[in-house]
Amino acid sequence: MYGLTPFSQDMDVDDEFYASLKRTGHYHELPANINKNELKQVIAGMDAVYTDTWVDMEFFTNPDYTEKKNAIVDLMEPYQIDKELMEDSSAMVMHDMPMHPGYEISQEIIDLHLDTILDEAENRRHAEKGLLVYLITGKFDW
Known part of the structure; x- marks a missing residue:
């Protein structure tokens, strides 16, 4: 697995997660x-x-956030x-949605990989529902 991000918002960085990931050697x-x-050369050999999103949804249209x-x-x-x-x-292209077409991903690529993108969004929804069950009941017994 390769990771690339020239920018990360401080709240999105989990140092412990990245340290664990790097220790795997993968x-x-x-x-x-x-x-x-x-x-392009790196991506040519990727499976996925x-x-x-580059900008959190709540800030994307906020006029106070335009400069940032x-x-x-x-x-x-x-x-x-x-x-x-x-x-x-x-490679298949994945995005967890919601997205800003024309920013992190072009509309053309969205159209080519929409089935995969929608499958991932559906999987995210089920994971979120599972988390809600756990938070409400305190168990994963379903």
Whole structure:
């Protein structure tokens, strides 16, 4: 597994999780300054490519957040999952939704991988329901 993020919001970073992941030997962090051609080469050998929103949904249309949103988009734009990035890859593309088409992922790639994206969104919904059952009942006995 490879991980690449040139930017992470402080609240999203779980140092313990990443330390555990790195200890498995199956996680290799890519340099944040990797160029698009280098990234294309890495992706060409992948089975799956995953992306997530760059800007949290509650801030995306918030006028008070516009300057920070624009800075994040400028930083992340080279990493958009688009046709050019995926042209040498047969990997499935995943996104946990909700998404901002045209930002972290192009509409063309969404259309090509919509079945996988919707399956992942459905799986997320079931996982969230399971968590609610546990939080309400205190057990996973279902």
